[in-house]
Amino acid sequence: MVELKNVNVHYSSGVDALKDVNLRINDGEFVFIVGESGAGKSTLMKLMMREIIPSTGRVFVNGYNLSKLKGNKIAKFRRSIGVVFQEFRLIQDYTVYENVSFVLRIADQSNKYIRQRVPYVLNLVELGHKARSKTKELSGGEQQRVAIARALANDPGLLIVDEPTGNLDPKRSYELVELLKEINRCGTTVVMITHEHNLVRYFGGRIINIENGSITFDENIGGQDEDE
Amino acid sequence: MKTSNVTYLIKKGISSVWKNIVMSFASFSILLVSLLQVSCAVLFILNVNIVMSNIEDTNELTIYVKEGATDAQVAHIKDVLENNRDLTDVKYYSKEDALDDFREDMQEYSELLDYLEENPMPETFLARVTDLSKIRYTVDVISGIEGVEQVKAPYEFAGALVNIRNTVTGITAAVLATLIVVSIVIVSNTIRTSVFARRNEISIMKYVGATNGFIKLPFFVEGMFIGILAGAGAWGLTWVIYDSIFALFGDNLSLWQMFGLYGLIPFSDIIWPLLAINCAAGALLGAVGTVISMGKYLKV
Numbered sequence: 272m273v274e275l276k277n278v279n280v281h282y283s284s285g286v287d288a289l290k291d292v293n294l295r296i297n298d299g300e301f302v303f304i305v306g307e308s309g310a311g312k313s314t315l316m317k318l319m320m321r322e323i324i325p326s327t328g329r330v331f332v333n334g335y336n337l338s339k340l341k342g343n344k345i346a347k348f349r350r351s352i353g354v355v356f357q358e359f360r361l362i363q364d365y366t367v368y369e370n371v372s373f374v375l376r377i378a379d380q381s382n383k384y385i386r387q388r389v390p391y392v393l394n395l396v397e398l399g400h401k402a403r404s405k406t407k408e409l410s411g412g413e414q415q416r417v418a419i420a421r422a423l424a425n426d427p428g429l430l431i432v433d434e435p436t437g438n439l440d441p442k443r444s445y446e447l448v449e450l451l452k453e454i455n456r457c458g459t460t461v462v463m464i465t466h467e468h469n470l471v472r473y474f475g476g477r478i479i480n481i482e483n484g485s486i487t488f489d490e491n492i493g494g495q496d497e498d499e
Numbered sequence: 500m501k502t503s504n505v506t507y508l509i510k511k512g513i514s515s516v517w518k519n520i521v522m523s524f525a526s527f528s529i530l531l532v533s534l535l536q537v538s539c540a541v542l543f544i545l546n547v548n549i550v551m552s553n554i555e556d557t558n559e560l561t562i563y564v565k566e567g568a569t570d571a572q573v574a575h576i577k578d579v580l581e582n583n584r585d586l587t588d589v590k591y592y593s594k595e596d597a598l599d600d601f602r603e604d605m606q607e608y609s610e611l612l613d614y615l616e617e618n619p620m621p622e623t624f625l626a627r628v629t630d631l632s633k634i635r636y637t638v639d640v641i642s643g644i645e646g647v648e649q650v651k652a653p654y655e656f657a658g659a660l661v662n663i664r665n666t667v668t669g670i671t672a673a674v675l676a677t678l679i680v681v682s683i684v685i686v687s688n689t690i691r692t693s694v695f696a697r698r699n700e701i702s703i704m705k706y707v708g709a710t711n712g713f714i715k716l717p718f719f720v721e722g723m724f725i726g727i728l729a730g731a732g733a734w735g736l737t738w739v740i741y742d743s744i745f746a747l748f749g750d751n752l753s754l755w756q757m758f759g760l761y762g763l764i765p766f767s768d769i770i771w772p773l774l775a776i777n778c779a780a781g782a783l784l785g786a787v788g789t790v791i792s793m794g795k796y797l798k799v
Contacts, residue, residue: 320706349708360703364518377709382503421707 272298278328280314288314290484301455303471304464306481312464316433320354350378353422357434359414363407367417374424392420411438432463512720522693529689530729533682538737544671551664563648564622572646579644585637586626594618631657686784691792701796711797718789726785730778741766
């Protein structure tokens with residue numbers, strides 16, 4: 272569960288990135304967060320993964336009060352969520368297997384569990400055959416799927432996905448959202464940040480629009496994929 | 500943390516040395532040069548100390564026994580001198596020994612001594628002071644022994660040597676301290692560059708929930724491994740350089756002896772302690788330098 276209460280984020284540069292934002296995302300939901308560049312989407316994501324704290328207000332994610340989370344608890348909190356970054360943020364010198372197994376090592380899982388879990392999540396994103404490949408040898412779409420596999424490795428309750436289709440062609444973009452929907456159907460809450468309105472209109476569901484740091488729209492709409 | 504994960508992190512640290520070979524080589528080279536400088540300076544200081552000790556060992560006190568002192572008093576003086584920790588090489592010269600020595604010194608005029616009715620030479624003791632800076636105190640102590648007439652001491656020689664030793668110690672300590680500080684600055688800058696090149700990797704680890712300890716361990720191992728290699732390399736080079744100087748010393752022994760250098764410390768005497776110290780210093784510099792340099796990249 273994600274909850275923001277009266278959240279304001281004011282940067283030292285003078286920019287008010289978020290203004291009095293109130294938001295609640297329940298467990299099991301699939302939510303699109305849309306908005307133009309500079310609207311405040313990235314700030315919202317930074318808040319949800321405790322990269323920054325709000326200037327005022329409170330942020331709760333997975334039962335953690337992020338506004339008051341102490342430095343030594345941040346790592347534990349981040350292991351409870353999965354994050355897919357727009358620019359992937361994979362360790363390029365590692366193999367696909369190492370990038371995914373790394374988060375399981377962080378969670379202090381046993382070798383046996385790692386040997387079972389990594390192929391499972393790689394198969395989920397259809398990259399089982401690329402396990403031994405170096406990450407830098409993969410295409411943008413494949414790297415995106417490795418990032419998703421890594422985010423899913425620890426079986427998080429919440430998956431935050433930032434602009435996942437920015438580097439993909441339309442066909443791959445639709446396939447990727449289908450994959451995220453499938454993950455959501457298995458019980459994981461998915462928050463997808465995007466500026467691609469066509470994609471959002473196609474899939475529908477709960478859509479939150481941010482403009483100039485404020486939520487201007489938060490409703491469920493029907494998608495075209497349901498009509499087809 | 501599970502043993503398997505600790506083992507994984509240690510392996511990761513060692514394999515990173517080869518994966519980041521260019522930066523590893525840069526860190527290795529800087530550490531090697533720094534440690535080489537320091538170990539050469541330490542060897543120089545050790546040998547200067549040997550030279551100073553050799554020169555200091557040439558000091559001598561002459562302790563004159565009072566005319567008419569009894570055998571018991573002479574034995575008492577001998578006993579006190581031999582048990583004084585500030586003295587070494589205590590030797591007794593009887594009146595006869597002293598006269599014989601004097602006769603030898605007189606050479607062709609020695610026959611003149613045959614006309615003496617009585618042996619005028621005093622009984623004496625010769626001794627060396629172990630710590631020249633305490634020569635006045637030691638002389639005072641000896642002068643207070645019953646039966647001692649007079650003590651002659653090379654005060655000017657001792658004063659000059661103490662001044663030279665203090666100056667040499669001060670200069671060498673300053674040189675060594677400067678070398679160590681310069682080495683630490685250069686090493687930490689090189690390591691910082693190496694860590695900077697991998698800041699992205701560190702930030703990714705933070706974003707996916709790694710603790711600082713988890714991130715630091717492989718870097719710590721990597722820095723320590725490079726440091727040990729550099730320490731061993733510096734030790735090997737020191738050995739080669741020192742042996743060359745040793746050979747030069749052997750060829751010009753009489754020249755060196757003019758400067759009070761009767762023998763360099765053989766490298767075999769310090770071979771293992773020097774290796775251990777070099778490797779330990781390298782490991783410490785490498786590991787601690789790496790971990791400290793990571794600090795600001797861990798604040799994500």
